Amino acid sequence: MSRVLFFIAIFVIVFLLLKYYRKQKIKDGDAEKNAATTAKSKQTEDMVRCVQCGVHLPKGESLVTGEASKTKYFCSEAHRRAYSDQAQ
Numbered sequence: 001m002s003r004v005l006f007f008i009a010i011f012v013i014v015f016l017l018l019k020y021y022r023k024q025k026i027k028d029g030d031a032e033k034n035a036a037t038t039a040k041s042k043q044t045e046d047m048v049r050c051v052q053c054g055v056h057l058p059k060g061e062s063l064v065t066g067e068a069s070k071t072k073y074f075c076s077e078a079h080r081r082a083y084s085d086q087a088q
Contacts, residue, residue, distance in 0.1 A: 052079035 045058045051072045062073040063080050074080040 048073040050075040050079055052083045 045060055047056045048059045048062050049056050050062070052074060055075050057073075057075050059073070062075065063077060064071060064073055065080060065084075066072045072083070074083065
């Protein structure tokens, strides 16, 4: 009878350890997903539209002209020049 109780106790301990391990693994997986999402969101950038041709491009890659209230974005120097020639 004591052997049966011993094996039941061992089984319960192993079961609880496995349950704890799986719970920790899920938490670590969620933390990794959150870290990946945070890193990805830091890499995103606002998109702007070229005034001349209408192409959307990242704000950091665009050419900017004008004042703060009348800012215009261009995809290339040629489009910036073409737009300024049209305006004159």
